[in-house]
Each structure stands twice: as structure tokens, then as C-alpha cells.
Amino acid sequence: MFLLQQGHGMLGRIEQFLDEHPHSGLIISPRICERDQLERYLPGFKRVANAQIFFDPHFYEPRTDLVRVLSYPYFENYNFQTAIFDSRQFCEEVVSYQVDALDLANIILPGRYSNAVTEAWLEMQRAFADVGAAARPAKTVYSTIALGPDAILNVDSWNQVLDEVVNYPVDGVYFVFEHLNNSYFMDEEFLYVILNGLLSLSLAGKKIIVGYANQQSVALAAAGVDWFASGNYRNVRSFDHQNSTDRDTEHFHRAVWYFDGNTFGEYRVPALALAFRRGLRDHFGPETVHSADLLRSERPALWTEPAAFAHYLHLMHAYCEGFRHAPKAERAARAMQFFSERQNATDRLAEAHFSFGDRGFNVAVLATLAALESFNQDRAQDIRQLSD
Amino acid sequence: MQQSVLDRLTASLPDLNVSSEIKRGGQKVVFRATYRGNVKAVFKVVMPQSSEERERALREIAITSELGSPLFARIHSYGEFEYDDNSVIYVIEELIPGSNLRDLIQAATPGLLPHGEARRIISSVLNALEMTEARNLVHRDIKPENIMVTEDRVVLIDFGIARHLDLASLTNTWAPFGPMTPGYAPPEQVRNEKRRISIRTDFFSLAVVTYELLTGFNPFIAGTRTAGEAIQRVLTFNPPHLSTYGYHESFDLFVGCAMSKYCNRRPANVAMAKALFAQIQWEA
Ligand SMILES: Nc1ncnc2c1ncn2[C@@H]1O[C@H](COP(=O)(O)OP(=O)(O)O)[C@@H](O)[C@H]1O
Numbered sequence: 001m002f003l004l005q006q007g008h009g010m011l012g013r014i015e016q017f018l019d020e021h022p023h024s025g026l027i028i029s030p031r032i033c034e035r036d037q038l039e040r041y042l043p044g045f046k047r048v049a050n051a052q053i054f055f056d057p058h059f060y061e062p063r064t065d066l067v068r069v070l071s072y073p074y075f076e077n078y079n080f081q082t083a084i085f086d087s088r089q090f091c092e093e094v095v096s097y098q099v100d101a102l103d104l105a106n107i108i109l110p111g112r113y114s115n116a117v118t119e120a121w122l123e124m125q126r127a128f129a130d131v132g133a134a135a136r137p138a139k140t141v142y143s144t145i146a147l148g149p150d151a152i153l154n155v156d157s158w159n160q161v162l163d164e165v166v167n168y169p170v171d172g173v174y175f176v177f178e179h180l181n182n183s184y185f186m187d188e189e190f191l192y193v194i195l196n197g198l199l200s201l202s203l204a205g206k207k208i209i210v211g212y213a214n215q216q217s218v219a220l221a222a223a224g225v226d227w228f229a230s231g232n233y234r235n236v237r238s239f240d241h242q243n244s245t246d247r248d249t250e251h252f253h254r255a256v257w258y259f260d261g262n263t264f265g266e267y268r269v270p271a272l273a274l275a276f277r278r279g280l281r282d283h284f285g286p287e288t289v290h291s292a293d294l295l296r297s298e299r300p301a302l303w304t305e306p307a308a309f310a311h312y313l314h315l316m317h318a319y320c321e322g323f324r325h326a327p328k329a330e331r332a333a334r335a336m337q338f339f340s341e342r343q344n345a346t347d348r349l350a351e352a353h354f355s356f357g358d359r360g361f362n363v364a365v366l367a368t369l370a371a372l373e374s375f376n377q378d379r380a381q382d383i384r385q386l387s388d
Numbered sequence: 389m390q391q392s393v394l395d396r397l398t399a400s401l402p403d404l405n406v407s408s409e410i411k412r413g414g415q416k417v418v419f420r421a422t423y424r425g426n427v428k429a430v431f432k433v434v435m436p437q438s439s440e441e442r443e444r445a446l447r448e449i450a451i452t453s454e455l456g457s458p459l460f461a462r463i464h465s466y467g468e469f470e471y472d473d474n475s476v477i478y479v480i481e482e483l484i485p486g487s488n489l490r491d492l493i494q495a496a497t498p499g500l501l502p503h504g505e506a507r508r509i510i511s512s513v514l515n516a517l518e519m520t521e522a523r524n525l526v527h528r529d530i531k532p533e534n535i536m537v538t539e540d541r542v543v544l545i546d547f548g549i550a551r552h553l554d555l556a557s558l559t560n561t562w563a564p565f566g567p568m569t570p571g572y573a574p575p576e577q578v579r580n581e582k583r584r585i586s587i588r589t590d591f592f593s594l595a596v597v598t599y600e601l602l603t604g605f606n607p608f609i610a611g612t613r614t615a616g617e618a619i620q621r622v623l624t625f626n627p628p629h630l631s632t633y634g635y636h637e638s639f640d641l642f643v644g645c646a647m648s649k650y651c652n653r654r655p656a657n658v659a660m661a662k663a664l665f666a667q668i669q670w671e672a
């Protein structure tokens with residue numbers, strides 16, 4: 001259920017994570033490492049039993065000029081200056097790289113980012129799916145669907161996409177989407193619309209990977225999502241198609257944050273110290289091996305970035321596992337329950353006048369619940385039909 | 389279709405004895421016939437409009453002929469008859485000794501079949517679709533005219549034959565929108581969105597048939613005067629729930645879902661359609 005989707009410079013920590021977290025896996029992106037680097041690390045990842053390994057071909061923005069991405073062989077013959085683009089051949093090369101060079105069991109097909117669905121885009125996506133499904137029948141093949149908020153919020157365009165994707169001859173869908181107004185969390189309408197769409201894909205028998213997920217994204221488990229991919233920095237916890245063209249240095253949030261599983265907010269250590277001094281220590285948790293020292297100290301002070309990352313990923317993995325253990329048809333109810341617990345914890349902290357700061361989930365917990373509640377209400381019949 | 393072609397074709401089929409004509413359309417003729425002496429049969433001759441249509445028709449007939457289920461008309465023989473620079477496809481199939489559902493609806497007083505019949509008919513068509521689904525076939529023209537009913541059988545016909553060829557003669561305005569029957573064909577078929585055609589296309593049409601069996605009218609056709617109007621309604625009009633006609637809400641689960649304008653909202657496969665159908669509370 002949980003896939004690591006790391007940012008730049010994190011390759012070295014992946015193997016250990018996979019070892020320590022069963023039923024997990026990873027999506028490697030060309031954005032984070034050059035080809036030879038990836039191919040050097042890959043045997044180590046493959047050594048881990050049962051780890052699911054995916055490769056994201058990163059075709060979101062074809063005019064990308066990012067050197068790392070272009071170091072991959074399927075971009076060799078790809079000329080983005082010309083209008084003539086042979087989508088079939090390109091797709092074949094993407095598949096060939098994943099199978100012949102990387103020897104992966106899962107294939108992710110290329111998918112172009114779109115915020116305005118056009119016939120040309122739909123046609124190209126379908127061509128990719130046809131080529132990919134035919135190329136290697138023995139592999140598990142995923143189509144990439146990368147969309148912006150306008151394309152998703154427009155009823156017709158979103159349904160057009162879904163009407164076609166349910167018929168793709170592929171095993172699954174790798175779904176990445178940009179949030180509305182660049183916000184980190186989704187509002188209730190947006191979340192509701194995505195839940196409905198992903199439910200259609202699940203019912204059509206597609207496995208679903210939600211890429212660039214954050215803690216709120218696990219609400220999408222309600223729609224039968226199989227995998228959530230997330231990583232350390234904020235730019236791998238919500239999708240940004242521009243990421244492929246600029247800002248590949250990711251060290252723009254130097255402050256170290258503590259992710260609180262109870263309330264789903266992230267808090268800075270001084271905020272935590274103040275809360276502890278006010279006797280609110282018991283509100284924070286749950287504790288992980290990585291956060292035990294922090295949560296048990298009289299005055300929280302020492303909190304390092306590696307610990308913060310490991311703690312976040314450990315909890316995300318645990319939450320995803322929690323959903324995996326429930327039958328798909330029961331996950332919507334479970335998600336309601338899960339986020340109600342977050343809301344209750346949030347309420348208790350709010351009553352104590354805790355200041356949630358810039359990264360509090362208090363701004364989104366009610367929206368999350370509202371979306372889930374409407375989804376449960378409106379789609380109860382369909383949710384019941386989800387099978388594992 | 390030229391009589392001389394038909395004459396040459398029947399002359400080439402010594403096992404066949406054509407009797408009366410059942411239906412004649414622009415590109416298709418259906419006859420009553422006998423086959424190999426005394427086997428009652430139906431003889432269908434189709435003139436494909438394109439090589440693509442020809443290939444699809446032949447492929448689908450080949451698959452249908454192997455279905456071997458009482459839910460379909462047994463195919464005795466089929467083939468292609470070439471003449472001059474042209475060709476026609478013919479099928480000799482089992483005569484189903486009953487009426488088509490359109491005739492049954494029209495004969496019923498007061499215009500409605502008993503619920504038990506409606507239930508038997510729709511669930512049989514679902515069974516038929518289960519078999520076609522497994523072979524990746526889409527019927528694309530489910531409507532009362534293509535459902536034959538006898539005392540103990542319900543048979544889905546007009547399968548694997550170039551169908552819906554009559555539209556061009558109905559109205560030229562809509563011809564570019566692809567082959568279909570107005571009022572039964574869902575939006576994706578009306579718009580000729582080929583990538584969106586699937587078993588869900590058949591579910592929509594079957595939901596319309598269900599609606600019609602229960603209310604006595606096709607909600608997309610009733611009150612319209614042209615095929616174009618019916619098509620427009622399919623695209624934009626949401627028929628009133630069956631509960632407004634006094635039916636239990638459970639009827640709307642199946643019909644409402646299968647009649648969704650967006651095919652991603654319809655049942656994904658026959659098993660799901662059946663699960664919804666099974667929830668209908670017929671007695672209430
Ligand atoms: N096998 C059959 N047994 C009995 N009647 C049939 C059979 N096939 C067709 N018919 C009758 O002929 C009509 C037209 O046949 P069909 O194959 O549906 O042709 P079309 O493509 O013109 O609709 C049907 O509506 C039905 O009444």
C-alpha cells in the first residue's frame with residue numbers, strides 16, 4: 001500500500017526503508033537521479049523481498065529541459081522541437097527501458113500533464129495504453145493520468161477522461177494531480193470529485209497508485225486506491241508538473257517539522273515545547289521509534305531532519321497498511337472513522353488553545369470528513385461492489 | 389438490395405428454401421426459410437458499407453456462432469457471397485418460434501407486460517451479455533426489436549450482423565454521428581466516441597428497455613417527432629425516477645446506474661449489473 005517516492009539526494013536511504021517496512025515499495029523518478037545512478041542503486045532495491053518497484057517515466061512536461069530526465073534513453077530520439085511526435089514509438093521505448101534495461105515487473109506508461117482535456121490528449125493517452133498493454137502482456141502495466149484542477153473540477157472533462165480510462169486495456173492507473181490554488185490540502189468538493197472518479201476506476205478493475213500523496217491523500221483509500229506514494233519533502237507530497245522544468249533543488253524548507261499522527265498537522269518544535277509546558281503532551285502522538293525521544297523529553301528541542309522524515313514515512317506506511325488490512329468495500333467506512341479520530345484530536349487541541357501554525361491540518365480535517373461523508377452517502381451501492 | 393443479387397445468392401445455397409420476407413431495410417433483408425429440408429430457419433442478408441464493417445461482421449458472426457447457448461439464435465451456416473466487384477454477408481439461423489419484444493409490448497393490454505415477464509426478459513438478456521462480455525463483444529443495438537421471446541426462451545438476436553444501418557434512411561442529419569438506434573443508443577454511441585464503446589454501452593440500452601417495460605414508454609422517444617429529437621434527449625434529458633411511477637426505489641438502483649450519461653458511472657461489468665438487478669424488490 002505504501003510506496004516511497006523520494007526527492008533528490010535520498011537514494012541512499014531507500015534500501016533500508018524497504019527492509020524495515022514490509023509490503024512497501026518505491027517509485028523512482030528520473031527527476032531525482034541520473035540514469036547511471038539509478039542503475040547503480042537498483043540491484044540493492046531489488047534485493048529486498050516483495051518490494052514493489054516502479055519507474056515513473058516523467059513525461060508530464062515534454063518540453064522538459066531537466067538534464068537528469070533527459071539522460072534516459074527513451075528521450076534520445078525524442079525531438080520536442082518538431083510537431084511530429086510518434087507517440088507509439090516513444091511509448092515502446094519507455095516500456096523497453098523499464099523491461100529490457102531495468103527488468104521491472106511493473107511498467108508505468110508515459111502520460112502527459114493536462115489541465116484542459118483535448119481530443120489530442122485523449123488520443124495520445126489511449127495510444128500509450130494500447131501500445132503498453134500489447135508490448136509486454138506478462139507485466140503489470142499502469143497508465144499515467146496527470147491532471148490539473150481545472151480538468152478535474154470540470155464535470156465533462158473529468159468524466160470524459162474516466163469514460164476512456166475505464167476501457168484502457170491496462171492493469172492500473174498511476175494518478176497524479178495538481179491541487180487547487182497550489183494548496184497543500186484538498187477542499188471538500190475537489191476531494192469528493194476525485195473520490196468519485198477513482199471509485200469508477202477501481203470498479204473497472206484498475207489498480208490505482210496515487211502519486212505525490214500526503215497524509216490527507218490516504219482518504220482516497222475510500223475509493224479503493226491500492227498504493228500511495230509519498231516522500232520526504234513537500235514537493236513529493238503534492239504534485240507539481242512544473243517540478244520537471246525547474247526547482248529541482250528541494251531544500252527550501254529548512255525548518256524541521258514534527259508530523260503529528262493524531263491530528264495530521266505538522267508543528268515546529270518550539271510550538272511543541274510550548275504545548276508540553278502547558279501540559280498538553282498527551283495530545284501528541286503516536287510515538288514511533290524515530291520520535292520517541294522527542295515526545296518523551298521534558299522540553300522538546302532536539303529533532304533532526306532525518307528523524308522527522310523517517311517518522312513521517314513510518315506513520316504513512318502504518319496508515320496505508322491499516323487500510324490494506326480492511327476489505328476494499330469497507331475502506332470508505334474506515335476512512336470516515338479514521339478522519340473522525342483526527343478531527344476529535346484536533347478539537348481537543350483547539351479547545352486547549354493550541355496554535356496549529358502554518359501546517360496545521362485543522363484547516364482541512366472538516367473538509368476531508370465532509371467529502372468522505374458525501375461520498376459514503378452517494379456511492380454506498382457502488383462502494384459495496386468493490387472487491388479485493 | 390438488388391433482387392438479382394438475392395436470386396444469385398439463394399441459387400448458390402442448395403440447402404436453403406426461402407419463403408416469406410420478414411423485414412427489409414436499406415442494407416439488410418430478413419426472410420423466413422427452411423434449411424436442409426424441414427428445419428425452420430431465418431435467412432439474413434447484409435450488405436456491408438465498408439471493408440471495416442465487413443470484417444467486423446464476419447468476425448462477430450464467427451464468435452456468435454460458437455456461443456452455443458439458447459440465449460442466442462443458433463447459426464446453421466454463414467458466409468460471404470461475392471458478385472461482380474461487391475459482396476454480401478449472409479446468415480442462416482435458427483427460427484425462434486416466438487415474437488420480438490416490440491410486438492409483445494404492442495400487443496399487451498394495457499400496454500404493460502406482467503412484472504414476472506419483464507423480470508425474466510431482462511435477467512435473460514443479462515445472462516446473454518455475460519456470454520458476450522467474456523468474448524469481448526458489444527452488441528451495440530439492444531432494443532425490443534432485437535429480443536425474441538418464447539414461452540421458455542429469451543433470445544438476443546441481431547448479433548454479429550451489421551445492424552443499425554437504418555439510421556441514414558431515418559435522418560441524414562444525424563448520420564455523421566455513427567451507427568445506432570435513436571432513443572436506445574447512449575451518448576458515447578450517439579457521438580460515435582469509439583474509445584468509449586464497451587459493455588457499458590449495452591447496459592444503457594438495456595436500462596432503457598427495462599424502463600420501457602415498466603412504464604410502457606421509452607423516455608427518450610415518447611413525445612418526440614424526429615430521431616434527432618430523441619437523440620438530443622439522450623444527451624441532455626434525465627428521465628424521471630421509476631419511483632415517481634410508484635416503483636420501489638430499488639428499481640432505480642439498476643436503471644439509474646445503467647442509464648448514466650457518463651459510462652464510467654454505469655456498472656463496470658455484467659456481474660455488477662446483475663448485483664444491482666438482484667436488489668430489485670419486485671413484489672413491493
Ligand atoms: N432468428 C430469428 N427468429 C425469428 N425471428 C427473427 C429472427 N431473427 C430476426 N427475426 C425477426 O426479424 C426482425 C429483424 O431481424 P434483425 O436481425 O433484427 O434485423 P435488423 O438488423 O433489420 O433489425 C427481428 O426484429 C425479428 O422480429
Ligand SMILES: [Mg+2]
Nearest residue numbers: 533534546551
Ligand atoms: Mg434488429
